[in-house]
Amino acid sequence: MITVQNINKSFGTYHVLKNVSTEFEKGKTNLIIGQSGSGKTVLMKCCIGLLDIDKGEINFDDRPFSALAEKRKKDIRKEMGVLFQGGALFDSLSVEQNVMFPLNMFTTMTPEEKLDRVNFCLKRVNLENVNQLFPSEISGGMMKRVAIARAISNSPSYLFCDEPNSGLDPKTAEVIDQLISEITEEYNITTVINTHDMNSVLQIGQKISFLYKGELWWEGNKNTILDTDNRELNEFVFSTELTRRLRK
């Protein structure tokens, strides 16, 4: 479980996160939703330590993280898998080398064991016979799946996904959502997903945190989100013509 307590983050005079407190539960897909500029990405970057928080505390299974010096964050970081918005695959490495990268850096596995693990992870994300291709040679959906394979290759305890569906068609987006959800349950990972895709919210939102102008405005799940009387959340959820029609 990841616990976020009263965190604040400002850039100059712009107060992005205001006293945000929440918990991301183990074995569940925890979604952070909100409009663009609401602070979702900043909250996630604070959680993974890419941004330092001004005030508050972030704990990973009761282990303090935000208070640690950069060097000491390394041990907890090795337990994290992160899926970046654009995939962030290493251009100069093949698919196989990308997925193998965390194993090369942090394990003492033999080359054969590493290759077995890579093939297992690629198979798990429904990718086969793409080992020798480079990121520039595969589609956006495949890139996301390779990035997921890389994120899970070192058996992480925490998985962070920043806008996993951005730039994908609805069908591929659904496949990615399903994959993340399955992996979360299968390996009992604490998964945190940053999204504004309502399909994802309704499909895999086991816990949903709605951010509004840097504040935690509402918390619930996919079953309660459609019945809330929270005005700001309703404006967000029913902001498209499709969702408005469905509501009627």
Added chain:
Amino acid sequence: MLKLLGEYLILLSEIFKRPDKGPVFRRQLLVEFVGLGVDSIGIVAIISVFTGAIVALQTAYNIDSPLIPLTMVGFTTRQMMILEFSPTIISLILAGKVGSRIASEIGTMRVTEQIDALRVMGVNPANYLILPKITASMLFNPVLIIFSIVVGLWGGWIACLVSGLVTSADFIAGLRSWFEPFTVVYAMIKTLVFAFIIASVSGYLGYNVDGGSVEVGKASTRAVVVSSILIIFFDLILTQLLLV
């Protein structure tokens, strides 16, 4: 200016840490040897041959006095190539070729979140990305400069033979006259300093890119400009310290 220097020194302190994994570092080093060193052999050869030839021909054309022996052509070509043309001009060329490559490669990794990905994996990105480039440059650039000197002298010799201005015997006699081994040491010291400047400054500028493709382009240009200025500046300082 002080802030930039401070950031640069902090980055250097991150770069010069023990690599996370020895075999991974060695593999990266080999990749950089090829990318930064071997791939530069062609351009170094072409520029050195022509520079050596031009220096030899210009010296020959400017020797009007019968009191000055034609062996001076070989001597002057050797001195020019060892003292200045190979270490400094080739380093300036490498600042353009290698410096822009390093800055744009690392800058692109920054804007596409690849550096963030390394960091959240628990890898020291500065160490992983920049240390092999600095090490490869400092190990391979001296080889390139020695190669440039040899090829430049060969170019000068060929130019003299083809033009008929100086005989082969005179040119070679000049090459062997008044040779001081310290000039080669001086050239190597300059080469090492310039190699460090090119790789570290370009790495720093690429690593700190903030924005998108436009900023990557700007960082690449700045890497060439700043490295070139620093090379000339340190050339003056090193010459003053080592030769004067």
